[in-house]
Amino acid sequence: MCQQQAAFHRQCVICNSQLIGRSDKRFCDIICKNKYHSEVRKSMKTIQSESIKILAKNFVILSGVMGEQKNAAIIDKLALERLGFKFDYVSDAEIKGGILHFGLYHFTYKFIHNKRVLITIDRDRKSISPFIFRRWSYEISEQRT
Numbered sequence: 810m811c812q813q814q815a816a817f818h819r820q821c822v823i824c825n826s827q828l829i830g831r832s833d834k835r836f837c838d839i840i841c842k843n844k845y846h847s848e849v850r851k852s853m854k855t856i857q858s859e860s861i862k863i864l865a866k867n868f869v870i871l872s873g874v875m876g877e878q879k880n881a882a883i884i885d886k887l888a889l890e891r892l893g894f895k896f897d898y899v900s901d902a903e904i905k906g907g908i909l910h911f912g913l914y915h916f917t918y919k920f921i922h923n924k925r926v927l928i929t930i931d932r933d934r935k936s937i938s939p940f941i942f943r944r945w946s947y948e949i950s951e952q953r954t
Contacts, residue, residue, distance in 0.1 A: 863898045864913065870894045871916045871928055881929045889926055 819828040823841035828834050836842040870892050875882050890896075901912040910919045918928045 863895050867894055867913055883925055883927050886926050
């Protein structure tokens with residue numbers, strides 16, 4: 810009796826219609842199931858494209874700061890933030906000699922006394938621009954769908 814009452818309270822995630830059948834059923838039919846998964850994929854693509862845009866902007870900012878310098882540049886953290894650099898978006902991070910180094914494509918940077926940023930070009934890392942990365946990720950996502 811309790812199971813039958815619980816079955817009456819289960820509803821489809823999309824259209825809120827009553828679910829009949831298996832206890833772990835979430836959708837009333839294939840149309841609602843497809844709509845749900847389509848929305849999930851669309852939201853993931855939005856998050857991905859926004860992240861790539863921010864990484865690309867960070868790359869352009871670091872390229873501008875480095876300018877014609879071949880080895881390294883030092884800039885205030887606040888100055889980078891004013892240029893629109895977002896420190897939360899990096900392509901990788903690693904610890905070298907007990908110091909955390911952040912990577913953004915072929916640039917690496919670390920904080921000096923939490924007020925300044927030392928930017929270098931990692932010669933061992935293959936140079937890739939965010940625009941190539943964006944095209945590559947688009948081609949991969951098209952192959953998966």
